Amino acid sequence: MPQSRTPPKAQDSADLKKAGLKATLPRLKILRILEDAAEHHLTAEDVYKELISAGEEVGLATVYRVLTQFEAAGMVLRHNFEGGRAVFEINHGHHHDHMVCLECSRVFEFVDDTIEERQKRVAHKAGFLVDAHQLYMYGVCEGMRKHGKCSKK
16 A cells, blocks of 8 residues: 555554554544545545545455444444435544435534433433434535535535
């Protein structure tokens, strides 16, 4: 594999080891792409394209395998949005929900304390103990509706 343009951060190696994963070059490079991406929700193909454009010789199967390992270790979260596309984001340990534009495919993150409290009350009233939850809202972003362009690009 060619030398990376940006050397891996020492913290990346420590994070992998803490997750029980050996700090291999492909893992370090994929982790760096996820951490440094302007867009926080990347498909495996997005990661693969970044690697190829940086001159890295890594296969798409390796990208999928590493992302699955990261997910199993709790380092990344996988979201399966409408249309069957899986996207990955770094797990920063805080909860947030998502709005997905059906026109431009952009993912918008949001936090709403009122929604969170209402979900807790509904679960409590039903005698349900919530382990985890995800809220996805699908629609069309303001930019696509008004201008035919994504409002965040």
